[in-house]
Amino acid sequence: MNEMLEQVIKRNDTWRGRQDYFRAGGASANSNLHGAQGLPTGYSTLDAELRQQGWPTDGMVELLSDGCGMGAMGVFLPAMEQLSEQARWQTFIAPPYIPYAPLLAARGIDTGQILMVHPRSREDLLWATEQALRSTTCSAVFSWLGAQEYRYSELRRLQLAAADSDSLAVLFRPNQIQGHHTPASLRLQMREYRKVRILKQRGGQRVIDVTLPPEEDSPQQPQLWELPQNPGAGQPAGAAEYRA
C-alpha cells in the first residue's frame, strides 16, 4: 500500500471503518464510540487504562514474565469465565504444566472447552498458534512461546491472524525480550501479584502501572493471589520442626 496512506492510517485520530462495527451486539457505525470494544477484563482499573476498555480482540496481547509468571494466568480468569459462554475452544499451546481443573471449574470456566496442544518443534508451535487463531472455533488462544528467538516476521503473521479473528490471543514470553520490537498491539509485564505494567499499547505512549484491587474479586470463588483468611490456621512452623 502507499506509504503516505499507511502513515495516515496509523495516526491516532483516523477512524477506519471495519467489519466489527456492524456486529449485531456492537455499537452502531455512527456512534461516538470510535474504537472497537474490547473484552472486559473484570478489573475496573485495568479496563480504565486499556485503550479499548478491555482486552483487544483485534490483535495479540503479549505478556512478559519471569519463570512461572506472577499472576500471569490469574489476570485472564475473569475473561475466560466470560468466554466460556461462547462454547468454543480455549486453547493452551505448549503450557508449562497442567491447569488444575477443579480450580477452573470453581471459577466458572467450562473445562470441557480447554484444549491443550503440545507441539514438538518451534515451527509446529507457530503453526498450531496460527491455525488456532485462523480457525473461527477458538474463543481464546494462550500460547507459551518459550525462551527461543522469534523473528519479527513470524510474530507479525500471528498478529495478522489475531487481527482477522475475534479470539483473544495471548502470548507468554520471558522478560529478557523486553527490549525487542514486537508487533503485538498490547504488551504487559507482571512482576508481582496484583500489579500489571502496561509496556506498550497501540495508541498509548507511556508505561502505566495498574493495581488490580482485591475488592473486585468475586468472593464466592476461590482466590488465586491471596493467602486464604482461615481463622483456624496459625502461623506454620518452619521446616525444622519436621525433621524428627
Add this chain to the structure above:
Amino acid sequence: MSLWLCLRFDQLPLQCLDRNERQPVVVLAAQRVICANDCASALGIQPGMGSATVRALAADEPVRLLERDEQTEQSCMHQLCSWAYGITPTLCTWQEHCLQLEIGGCLTLFRGLQPLLAEIIRGVSSKGFSMLQGLAPTPKAAWLLSFADKDSAMAIDQALEERLAPLPLDHLATVTQGIDSLRRAGLHTLGDVLALPPASLGRRCGKAFTDFLQQLLGQRDDLQVSFTPPASFTDAVWFGYEVKTCDELLPAVQQLLQSLCHFLRNTQLRTSEVTWQLVGVDHTLLDLRVRSASSHSDWENWYQLSCIHFARLQLTNGVEGLNLDCQDLQLGQQDSIDLFSPRNQREPLAALLDRLRNRLGLQAIETVDCRDEHLPEFSVQVGNELTGSRPGPRNRSAQRPFWLMPQPVPLRQQGESLYWNGVLTLHYGPERIEDNWWRQAVSRDYYIAADAAGQQYWLFRDRLERRWYIHGVFA
C-alpha cells in the same frame, strides 16, 4: 415416459489395460483377438484372429499382446456404474460391457435431453473410455440400437420399428436361440421378423423368442435389477509419467476427493477415514491414512487434511499412480452451526481438532477434566479423547493453584530451608490430605510458600516419606 440409454463400451477390455494410441495393442483371450486398437486395425488385425496371424500381419511393427483381465474390466465397470449413479438412480449392467441408464426421470433435472447427453459424453471421455450409444423406450431396444449407425441410434422421434428394421439378426444370437432357423428361412434383418405374425413366430421359434420381441417393442414388462452402490469406494488416477514432487500430486488428490464426495453425497453416507496409496514406478506401494474426528463428506476439509500429510511426505522414488480407498462408511448426522449466534464460527469445533491432530499426532492434543477426588493429581484427568465435563468439586473454599505439576517434584532441603530457584518460606498451612488407603496410603501436609521474588508455590510434606515436594504454582 421411460427412456433408456444404453452405453456400450466395446473397447473396454483394451482401454482398461492400456490406452496407448501410438502403438498397435491387441487383447487376446484364449489366443484369439477380442479387441484391437486403431493402429492395430489399420494393420488389418480383426477380432477372431489367432495370435500367429497377428504377429504375421504386424511384421516389423512392435505389437503389444495383452491377456484379457476380467477383474480389471469388472472394476472399471464398477467405477463407471458408481459414476453413472450420479446421473440416474435406475441403472443396471447388461451382458458384459453395457450400461443401461433410465434417463426418462432425469430430464427435468438436467433441463433437457441434449444437456444430459453432453454431460454423459463428458463424463465418459474424462474417464478415458470410448462408447457407443443407443436411445429407445425399452432397454433391449436401446442395446440393439447401439449397433446401428449414429443417427438412427439417437433419433427417438422416429417409430421404434422403423429404427430397428435394418438391424441384422446376428446381434440377437447372444440373447436368444432360434436365430439359425430364421436365417435358414431367409430372414436376415429384424424388420423381416417384425413383419411376421407373432402367433406363427411363436410356434416356429418358441415362446422365449416372442417374449423377447414383446419386451423389445415395449409390450411386455422388462424388469431389471437396479444397481445399488456398494458400501465402499475406490478410485484411482494413473499419471502415465513419473511424478517426483508432492505438489504435482495435489491436483489428482483434489479430483479423487471430489469424486469421493460426490459418491458420499449420492449415497447419503459419511466417512471418517480415507486411505491414500501411492504406486511407485518400481511397483512399491506407500499407504497414507488420513483420519478425522468427525465423519463428514466435505471435500475441501479432506483436501486440507490430506495436504498436511502430503506436505510431510518425502518421495524417494517416482510415483506413477494414486489410489483412493474408503472402506469405513457410516450413516450419520451432520452437526450444524447455529445461524443466529452473534459470533462468526464458520466450521464445527472438530475441524480444528482434526487439523491439529493430523499434523502433530494424536498424543499431542489433550483435554482436561475434573474428578471428585481428594488427592490433587487424581482430581485432574488428562486425556486424548473428548469427554463431557462433569460438575465442579464441592469444596470451593480451599485455596488451589492454577498450575499443577504432573508429578510432584522433590525439593532440595539444606539445613532448615527449602530450595527451589531460591529459598522458599512457608506462609500458610498446613492442610492435611490423606487418601488412597486401600491401595497405597498417602498422607500429606500442604503449604503455600513464596520465594524471594514473591511467587507462590504449593508444596507438601509427605509424612510417610518425610520429604518435601512441590506440587503447584499459583500463577
